[in-house]
Amino acid sequence: xxxxxxxxxxxxxxxxxxxxxxxxxxxxxxxxxxxxxxxxxxxxxxxxxxxxxxxxxxxxxxxxxxxxxxxxxxxxxxxxxxxxxxxxxxxxxxxxxxxxxxxxxxxxxxxxxxxxxxxxxxxxxxxxxxxxxxxxxxxxxxxxxxxxxxxxxxxxxxxxxxxxxxxxxxxxxxxxxxxxxx
Amino acid sequence: xxxxxxxxxxxxxxxxxxxxxxxxxxxxxxxxxxxxxxxxxxxxxxxxxxxxxxxxxxxxxxxxxxxxxxxxxxxxxxxxxxxxxxxxxxxxxxxxxxxxxxxxxxxxxxxxxxxxxxxxxxxxxxxxxxxxxxxxxxxxxxxxxxxxxxxxxxxxxxxxxxxxxxxxxxxxxxxxxxxxxxxxxxxxxxxx
Numbered sequence: 001x002x003x004x005x006x007x008x009x010x011x012x013x014x015x016x017x018x019x020x021x022x023x024x025x026x027x028x029x030x031x032x033x034x035x036x037x038x039x040x041x042x043x044x045x046x047x048x049x050x051x052x053x054x055x056x057x058x059x060x061x062x063x064x065x066x067x068x069x070x071x072x073x074x075x076x077x078x079x080x081x082x083x084x085x086x087x088x089x090x091x092x093x094x095x096x097x098x099x100x101x102x103x104x105x106x107x108x109x110x111x112x113x114x115x116x117x118x119x120x121x122x123x124x125x126x127x128x129x130x131x132x133x134x135x136x137x138x139x140x141x142x143x144x145x146x147x148x149x150x151x152x153x154x155x156x157x158x159x160x161x162x163x164x165x166x167x168x169x170x171x172x173x174x175x176x177x178x179x180x181x182x
Numbered sequence: 183x184x185x186x187x188x189x190x191x192x193x194x195x196x197x198x199x200x201x202x203x204x205x206x207x208x209x210x211x212x213x214x215x216x217x218x219x220x221x222x223x224x225x226x227x228x229x230x231x232x233x234x235x236x237x238x239x240x241x242x243x244x245x246x247x248x249x250x251x252x253x254x255x256x257x258x259x260x261x262x263x264x265x266x267x268x269x270x271x272x273x274x275x276x277x278x279x280x281x282x283x284x285x286x287x288x289x290x291x292x293x294x295x296x297x298x299x300x301x302x303x304x305x306x307x308x309x310x311x312x313x314x315x316x317x318x319x320x321x322x323x324x325x326x327x328x329x330x331x332x333x334x335x336x337x338x339x340x341x342x343x344x345x346x347x348x349x350x351x352x353x354x355x356x357x358x359x360x361x362x363x364x365x366x367x368x369x370x371x372x373x374x
Binding site for chain 2: 008011012015040041044047050051052053054056057058059061063064069070071072082086173175
């Protein structure tokens with residue numbers, strides 16, 4: 001043991017463990033400087049112990065007690081918030097809240113990681129549609145070539161008066177039902 | 183005072199029983215005053231701090247939990263009051279002024295005769311302790327003068343065992359050195 005460490009520990013003999021104390025005392029036996037330091041510290045310890053045992057009392061104990069009692073009022077009842085805080089400060093509550101928080105975090109994390117399924121809702125039937133949406137485009141062209149005039153007049157009859165590319169679906173179904181593409 | 187009796191008094195005081203609280207004050211005000219006096223070295227300040235400590239105890243008695251010793255709680259309250267006292271700038275000035283008059287109690291032979299040697303020694307030691315930092319002073323007073331355990335002092339001062347040991351080392355070393363100087367001065371032959 002080095003003297004620097006020994007000097008510090010000599011001042012803390014009462015706070016050391018048994019083995020630490022023995023180590024210091026072993027060093028002191030072999031080191032004259034530390035031995036003299038130990039004697040000096042022991043003298044101080046003795047003086048402090050003597051001083052510490054000196055009884056102490058206030059100059060006027062009864063007057064001080066009366067003064068304290070005169071200055072106190074009714075004890076303050078804790079507010080609901082203080083009660084809540086004191087409950088939350090209790091160790092079992094703290095641990096329970098920590099566990100609940102961890103569970104919630106785990107659930108949220110798992111929920112976040114899970115692949116999302118896209119669901120489609122069935123659209124409400126439209127009253128007007130683009131004509132290509134109910135016809136097969138390829139066969140429509142063939143049909144168009146064969147019955148061009150009739151087909152075009154049928155389309156015109158079903159045309160939306162406010163949107164020229166839109167047609168009444170019921171009308172279209174009715175007029176074009178004779179064509180096999182429908 | 184028995185532990186069960188003390189718990190009963192605390193419960194009654196929590197309900198607002200002044201007589202029960204008076205008995206608690208009677209039982210504990212001496213050690214509270216001793217700590218305050220050993221740190222402030224002034225009876226009037228120690229009285230004020232003791233009063234404040236018990237008012238604080240009364241106000242917060244509803245928060246008392248049986249797991250803690252009442253004495254430990256009181257030590258904590260009074261030590262914090264004392265540390266606040268030492269921190270205040272005005273009081274620091276007062277402490278500095280009294281540092282300069284360290285030999286005064288001994289120099290006045292009439293007063294020295296009145297006091298016992300032990301009281302005089304205690305006065306010298308607490309005066310030397312007042313030159314320490316507030317934390318060192320509190321650690322020294324609680325551990326060496328009040329004789330509390332390391333665990334209790336750590337709890338009261340809210341510090342680790344390592345920090346406490348460090349504070350105690352510096353405090354004891356400084357007091358030992360100052361005490362040596364003080365006694366050397368004392369045994370010097372006086373030139374009239």
